[in-house]
Amino acid sequence: xxxxxxxxxxxxxxxxxxxxxxxxxxxxxxxxxxxxxxxxxxxxxxxxxxxxxxxxxxxxxxxxxxxxxxxxxxxxxxxxxxxxxxxxxxxxxxxxxxxxxxxxxxxxxxxxxxxxxxxxxxxxx
Numbered sequence: 001x002x003x004x005x006x007x008x009x010x011x012x013x014x015x016x017x018x019x020x021x022x023x024x025x026x027x028x029x030x031x032x033x034x035x036x037x038x039x040x041x042x043x044x045x046x047x048x049x050x051x052x053x054x055x056x057x058x059x060x061x062x063x064x065x066x067x068x069x070x071x072x073x074x075x076x077x078x079x080x081x082x083x084x085x086x087x088x089x090x091x092x093x094x095x096x097x098x099x100x101x102x103x104x105x106x107x108x109x110x111x112x113x114x115x116x117x118x119x120x121x122x123x124x125x
Contacts, residue, residue: 004060006046007073009033015074024081038077045076052101057111066111072097 009030013021022028025036049072050059061069079094103109 004046005039005042005073006049006061006065006069007042007077009038009042011070012038012042012074012077015071016078021081038081041077041080042073044080045073048076049073049101052098053104056105056107061111068100068111072100 009021013030013033021038022033025033025038027033027036046060049069053059053061075093075097079090079097082090100109104111
């Protein structure tokens with residue numbers, strides 16, 4: 001059974017813009033993007049999140065997916081599609097996403113109805 005995706009391609013486009021995402025996948029429209037490898041990357045990010053938080057939360061998380069989880073999934077997907085790109089900005093977002101997953105797993109932050117309680121909100125942009 002495929003993991004439940006925590007992010008849609010349209011949400012990815014909203015976060016990082018068409019120019020970046022389309023260029024990363026060599027497409028020029030949303031339909032082509034949906035048929036590209038981005039869906040697999042989103043599924044992989046969702047599975048990674050589930051693996052990290054399964055000791056504290058029932059996974060897959062149900063709708064509505066908390067905004068923090070969407071941001072973490074987006075950072076992981078972005079890191080994956082920039083695999084050959086070593087820009088600090090992209091790598092930093094990925095590392096921060098993993099840090100938030102560890103914090104969720106270890107109980108340092110908890111998911112609430114639509115947001116996570118944290119004294120240090122994520123800065124993935």
